[in-house]
Amino acid sequence: MRRTVQALRNMTVHPTASANAKIAVAGFRHFFPTADGPMQATDRVDLTIRAGEFVTLVGPSGCGKTTLLKALAGFIKPSEGTILCDGAPVRGPGRERGVVFQELAILPWRTVRRNIGHGLEIARVSRSERDRTVTRLIELTGLAGFEDRYPHELSGGMRQRVAVARTWAADPEIILMDEPFAAVDAMTRLTLQEELARLCAATKKTVFFITHSVDEAVFLGDRVLVMTRHPGRIKAVIEVPGRAAGRDWESFKADAGMQAITEQVLRLVREERGAAAASAAAVGEAHA
Amino acid sequence: MSDVTIAEPSPARRTLGRLAWQLLPLCPFALVLAAWAIYWTIARPPPATLPAPHDVADAVWELAARGDLATHVAASLWRLLLGTSLGVLTGVIGGFVAGLNRPVAAFLNPLIVFFNAISGIVWLPLVIGWLGIGTALAVFLIWNTVFFIVFQNTALGVQLVPQVYEQGVRALGGGRWETIRSVILPGALPYILTGLRSGLGFGWRALIAAELVGATTGLGQMIYGATEFHRSDIVIGGCLIIGTIAMAMDRWLLLPIERRTIARWGLVIDARKEQ
Amino acid sequence: MSAANALSERAGFRHQPALAAVRRLGGLKILLPFAALIAAWWAIHASADFSPQVLVSPLAVWRAFVHLVAYGVMAEYASTSLRMIGVATVLSLMVGVPIGFAVGVNRYAAHALEGFLRFLQGISGIAWLPLAIIWFGFTHATTLVIVIYTLIVPIIFNTMIGVRAIPPTYALALRSLGASPLRLVTDVYLPGALPSIVVGLRLGMGYGWRALIAAEMLVRRGGLGDLIFGARTFGQIDRIIAGMIVIGCLYVVIDRLIVQPIENLTIARWGVLRA
Numbered sequence: 001m002r003r004t005v006q007a008l009r010n011m012t013v014h015p016t017a018s019a020n021a022k023i024a025v026a027g028f029r030h031f032f033p034t035a036d037g038p039m040q041a042t043d044r045v046d047l048t049i050r051a052g053e054f055v056t057l058v059g060p061s062g063c064g065k066t067t068l069l070k071a072l073a074g075f076i077k078p079s080e081g082t083i084l085c086d087g088a089p090v091r092g093p094g095r096e097r098g099v100v101f102q103e104l105a106i107l108p109w110r111t112v113r114r115n116i117g118h119g120l121e122i123a124r125v126s127r128s129e130r131d132r133t134v135t136r137l138i139e140l141t142g143l144a145g146f147e148d149r150y151p152h153e154l155s156g157g158m159r160q161r162v163a164v165a166r167t168w169a170a171d172p173e174i175i176l177m178d179e180p181f182a183a184v185d186a187m188t189r190l191t192l193q194e195e196l197a198r199l200c201a202a203t204k205k206t207v208f209f210i211t212h213s214v215d216e217a218v219f220l221g222d223r224v225l226v227m228t229r230h231p232g233r234i235k236a237v238i239e240v241p242g243r244a245a246g247r248d249w250e251s252f253k254a255d256a257g258m259q260a261i262t263e264q265v266l267r268l269v270r271e272e273r274g275a276a277a278a279s280a281a282a283v284g285e286a287h288a
Numbered sequence: 289m290s291d292v293t294i295a296e297p298s299p300a301r302r303t304l305g306r307l308a309w310q311l312l313p314l315c316p317f318a319l320v321l322a323a324w325a326i327y328w329t330i331a332r333p334p335p336a337t338l339p340a341p342h343d344v345a346d347a348v349w350e351l352a353a354r355g356d357l358a359t360h361v362a363a364s365l366w367r368l369l370l371g372t373s374l375g376v377l378t379g380v381i382g383g384f385v386a387g388l389n390r391p392v393a394a395f396l397n398p399l400i401v402f403f404n405a406i407s408g409i410v411w412l413p414l415v416i417g418w419l420g421i422g423t424a425l426a427v428f429l430i431w432n433t434v435f436f437i438v439f440q441n442t443a444l445g446v447q448l449v450p451q452v453y454e455q456g457v458r459a460l461g462g463g464r465w466e467t468i469r470s471v472i473l474p475g476a477l478p479y480i481l482t483g484l485r486s487g488l489g490f491g492w493r494a495l496i497a498a499e500l501v502g503a504t505t506g507l508g509q510m511i512y513g514a515t516e517f518h519r520s521d522i523v524i525g526g527c528l529i530i531g532t533i534a535m536a537m538d539r540w541l542l543l544p545i546e547r548r549t550i551a552r553w554g555l556v557i558d559a560r561k562e563q
Numbered sequence: 564m565s566a567a568n569a570l571s572e573r574a575g576f577r578h579q580p581a582l583a584a585v586r587r588l589g590g591l592k593i594l595l596p597f598a599a600l601i602a603a604w605w606a607i608h609a610s611a612d613f614s615p616q617v618l619v620s621p622l623a624v625w626r627a628f629v630h631l632v633a634y635g636v637m638a639e640y641a642s643t644s645l646r647m648i649g650v651a652t653v654l655s656l657m658v659g660v661p662i663g664f665a666v667g668v669n670r671y672a673a674h675a676l677e678g679f680l681r682f683l684q685g686i687s688g689i690a691w692l693p694l695a696i697i698w699f700g701f702t703h704a705t706t707l708v709i710v711i712y713t714l715i716v717p718i719i720f721n722t723m724i725g726v727r728a729i730p731p732t733y734a735l736a737l738r739s740l741g742a743s744p745l746r747l748v749t750d751v752y753l754p755g756a757l758p759s760i761v762v763g764l765r766l767g768m769g770y771g772w773r774a775l776i777a778a779e780m781l782v783r784r785g786g787l788g789d790l791i792f793g794a795r796t797f798g799q800i801d802r803i804i805a806g807m808i809v810i811g812c813l814y815v816v817i818d819r820l821i822v823q824p825i826e827n828l829t830i831a832r833w834g835v836l837r838a
Binding site (some may be wrong): 309312313314315316317336337395396397398399401402403405406407408409410411412413414416417418489492493496497500501508511512514515518520523524526527528530531532533534535538 | 593594595596597600616617671674675676677678679681682683684685686687689690691692693694696697698772773776777780781788791792794795798800803804807810811812814815818
Binding site (some may be wrong): 073075092093094095097098099101103104105106107108109110118119122123150151152153163166167170176 | 450452453455456457458459460461462466470471474475477549552553554
C-alpha cells in the first residue's frame with residue numbers, strides 16, 4: 001500500500017529534473033520522530049546535480065545538511081519528496097553512491113591496505129586486480145609506506161586519506177562527502193583539499209560535498225549551494241567557473257574573481273548565521 | 289635560566305630499578321610465605337590445623353608423583369573447556385541475536401539479569417537430580433555461569449559498535465552479512481573478550497564449587513576429599529594450585545588473544561568495568 | 564555507558580506501534596518476559612508427563628512458597644542469608660577500604676599487591692571452604708569468613724584503583740591551600756575514590772552472594788543455600804525452585820534497589836572520575 005502511495009507521489013507535479021541529471025532531489029523535507037513529536041530537520045529542498053559536477057553545500061549548524069546527505073546516501077528514507085539517482089528512486093545505501101564521513105568510519109581492525117580494498121572485496125574483485133587498484137590509490141593519496149598500519153597508528157589527516165581512498169577504490173559514480181576534513185588540523189586540511197581537487201579532476205566523479213567553510217566550498221566546487229538556517233532549504237546557487245584548470249591555494253587566493261565569489265557566498269552565509277543568532281536570542285528570551 | 293643540574297640515574301641504576309619493579313609483585317607472596325613459616329616454627333600448630341610450608345610442598349609433590357594430581361587437574365580442565373566453549377558459543381550467538389534486534393534485547397534483558405543472579409552453584413540442587421554427580425553436572429554449571437556473562441557482554445558490544453562503521457560498509461555495497469562479518473563481529477570483540485575473561489574466571493570458581501559438592505575427580509573434589517581425612521596440607525596445596533591455574537589461564541591464554549586482536553587494533557576497554 | 568543512546572539510534576521504525584503499546588505499560592513491562600517464561604514453563608510441564616522428581620508445575624512451586632512463608636521457614640532462612648551478607652559487607656568495607664587506601668596512595672605498594680590480589684581472586688572463597696571447615700567447623704563463622712574473603716578482594720582492588728585514578732593535581736592544589744592530610748582524605752581521596760569503591764562493592768556483593776549460597780550448601784547451618792540443598796535430600800523440587808527464585812529476587816532487589824542507586828548517585832554527583 002505504502003509503495004503505491006509513494007509511486008503516486010513520484011508522479012505528482014514536482015519540478016522535474018533535466019534529462020542529464022545524475023541526482024535529482026525534488027520536494028525533499030524530513031522530520032525526525034522525537035519524544036516530543038516530530039522535529040523538522042529540513043525545509044523543502046530541490047536540487048539537481050549533473051554528472052561530473054562537484055557541488056558543494058554550505059550552511060550554518062543544524063540546518064539539515066547532514067540529513068540531506070544521509071537521504072542522498074540512502075541511510076534515511078525521506079519523510080516527503082523524492083530523490084532520484086540516474087532516474088531511479090534511492091532505496092537504500094549502495095555501491096554507486098560512495099560516502100566519506102566526517103568521523104572515523106574506516107574499520108580500526110583492518111590495515112590501511114585492507115580498508116581501501118574493502119569495497120573491492122565486497123564486489124568480489126580478483127585478488128590481483130584488487131591489489132593493483134589499492135596500490136594505485138595508495139600512491140594517489142600519499143599513503144605509501146603506511147599500507148600495513150592500523151588506523152589508530154595514523155594521524156587524523158592520514159585516516160581521512162584512507163577513507164577517501166576506500167571510497168574511490170570502490171569506483172562509485174557518485175561520491176557524497178560530509179565535512180570530511182572538519183576534524184583535521186588546518187595545515188593538513190589545505191593539503192587534503194588540494195589532493196582531493198586533483199583526484200576529482202583526474203577521475204571525473206560526481207561529487208556532493210558538505211562543509212562549514214566557505215573557502216573550502218568555493219575552492220572545491222563547480223557550484224556552491226547555500227542553505228538557510230534550520231530548517232534549511234537551498235537559498236542560493238553560485239556558479240564557480242574555471243575549475244577544470246586544477247586548483248591550488250596560492251593561485252586561488254591570488255585570483256580576484258575567486259575571491260569575489262567567496263565574498264558573495266560568505267555574505268549569504270553570514271546572513272543566515274546572523275538570523276540564526278537573532279532567533280536563538282529570541283528563543284532564549286522566550287524561555288527566560 | 290636556572291643552573292640546577294638534574295642528575296640522570298645511571299644506566300645500571302635504571303636497569304636495577306626496572307628489575308625491582310618486575311619483582312615487586314612477588315613480594316606479597318614472599319611475605320605471606322615467610323610469615324607462615326615463622327608462625328609455624330614458633331607456634332608449632334597441629335598439622336591438621338596448619339601444616340608447615342614444606343609439608344604442603346611434599347604433599348603436592350607426592351600427588352604429582354603418583355599421577356593423582358595430573359588426573360585431577362586434567363578432569364577439572366576438561367570440564368572447564370567443555371563448559372566454557374559451550375557457554376561462549378551460545379553466549380556469543382545469543383548476544384548477537386539480541387544485540388542486533390532492539391526489541392528482543394529489551395524483552396530478554398530482565399530474564400538475563402535474573403538468571404545471572406542465580407547462575408552457577410545455585411542450580412546445583414536442582415540439576416543434580418537431572419544429571420547426577422560428575423562431569424555433566426559440572427559442565428552444566430559452568431555453561432550456566434559463562435553463558436549469561438558472555439551473552440550480556442556480547443549484546444552490549446554489538447549495540448555499541450558505532451553505527452558509522454556499518455554505514456561506511458553499506459556505502460561500499462556491503463549487505464547484511466558483510467556488515468555482521470566485517471563490522472559487528474570485530475567491533476564487538478573487545479566486549480566479547482571481556483565477557484570471556486570474566487566468564488572464564490567465574491566458570492573456574494563455579495567448577496571448583498561444583499566439584500566440592502558433586503564429583504568423583506577434579507581439584508575441587510581432591511580438596512573436599514582431603515577434608516575428611518584432615519589433610520590440610522593437601523587442601524592448602526590444592527588451593528594454591530587452583531589459584532596458579534587461574535593466573536596461568538589469564539596470562540597465557542587470554543592476554544595473548546587480547547594482544548593479538550584488540551590491543552593491536554587499539555581498542556582495549558576499561559577492564560574495571562566488568563559486567 | 565550510553566547503551567541507551569546507542570540503541571535509540573538504531574531504533575527500528577517498523578516496531579513503533581508495538582513499542583508504544585509496551586511503553587504504555589510503564590514500569591510493569593519488566594514483568595512481561597517473566598510472565599512469558601512462566602507460561603512457557605507451564606506449557607512444557609503440562610505437555611509431557613514429568614515425574615515430580617524432575618520438574619514441577621509453577622503452581623506447585625507457588626504452593627511450596629506460600630507454605631514456607633506461612634510457616635515462617637522462608638523468613639527464617641532468608642533473614643539468615645541477608646544478615647550474613649549484611650554483616651560481611653560492613654566488615655569488608657571497614658577493613659577493605661582503609662587497606663585499599665593505604666596501598667593505593669603508594670604506586671609501589673599498589674603494583675606489588677595487584678598480582679597477589681588477582682591470585683586470591685582466582686582461588687575464590689569456596690575453594691577455601693574446606694580449610695575453613697577444618698579450622699572453624701560447620702559453623703556460621705566459617706560462612707562469614709568465606710563471604711568476607713570473597714567480598715574484600717574486589718573492594719580492596721577497586722579502592723586501590725579508585726585512589727590511583729585521582730589526578731595528583733587535585734591533592735597538590737589542596738595542599739597549596741594549606742590542607743592537612745586528614746583534609747586531603749576527606750575532601751579529595753574519599754570522594755574521588757568513592758565511585759570506584761562502589762563499583763568494587765557491587766562486584767563483590769555479586770560474588771559474595773553466590774559464595775554465601777554455596778557455603779551455606781556445605782555448612783548446612785541455615786540460610787537459603789541450606790534450604791535448597793536440604794530440600795534436595797528430600798527430593799522436594801518445588802521447594803528447590805521456590806528457593807532459587809527467592810535467591811534470585813533477593814539479589815536483584817539488593818543490587819538494583821540498593822547498590823546501583825548508590826553507584827548512580829556518586830557518579831551522577833561527581834561525574835565520571837574513573838577513566
